[in-house]
């Protein structure tokens with residue numbers, strides 16, 4: 052079957068779009084504290100070699116570089132133009148790399164992290180298998196992807212309708228799969244990882260970074276929302292007003308995190324020092 056989807060970043064959500072830097076910066080502001088907490092729980096060590104797949108604006112890659120001063124961090128993206136190299140630490144390498152086609156040598160990294168990327172890759176299962184090969188024995192993988200379930204129970208009809216339409220359009224146009232993470236961490240165990248775990252978090256949208264990121268996401272695909280779901284410009288403006296209002300209480304997408312460790316070589320100590 053020939054897919055008629057166009058991969059993430061090739062048309063929709065290209066980094067050259069005027070609002071993309073602001074959208075990804077807001078997304079990072081919302082979720083970086085959760086991600087950092089999860090990475091700290093893995094017992095990150097100063098000499099680890101780390102890989103950040105689909106780094107976006109690069110905030111987590113930059114944080115990893117501060118945690119691993121005697122190791123190195125490789126930050127990849129299809130388009131690295133939104134990662135500032137101003138003040139870039141010497142142990143941070145930023146490279147253009149398409150996870151669906153490009154490779155790394157087997158056993159290169161002690162830690163691989165990726166957030167809100169695999170859900171957009173139609174080849175996500177094959178890329179996961181590759182990422183596990185890139186891990187050194189004892190290395191950790193932390194994947195974070197969208198959980199759409201907070202929208203189903205939203206009491207606000209407009210917010211619920213627009214939000215669910217946004218996800219449907221991403222699935223139709225880019226092949227995104229927001230249910231892939233619902234089975235976490237079984238995908239990691241199926242790839243041979245051990246000490247697996249799962250955790251979910253979600254943030255409020257009323258005048259918050261999460262709200263800004265979600266408003267910009269909906270506005271990016273305003274034409275599709277209108278064509279496919281009949282959501283008018285007036286309704287989208289009302290949706291945006293709600294989200295920017297400090298008195299609007301609702302939850303946005305969840306981040307579902309799964310982690311797991313590549314079995315250490317027999318006789319060598321595990322890399323985990325805490326968590």
Ligand SMILES: C[S@@+](CC[C@H](N)C(=O)[O-])C[C@H]1O[C@@H](n2cnc3c(N)ncnc32)[C@H](O)[C@@H]1O
Pocket residue numbers: 059060075078079104105106107108127128129130148149150151165166167168171172
């Ligand atoms: C929703 S953004 C998330 C950015 C960042 N990880 C975060 O959570 O703040 C998805 C990112 O994945 C990148 N991306 C999409 N497909 C990719 C691929 N095949 N290989 C590498 N990066 C990819 C996009 O360019 C974009 O920066």
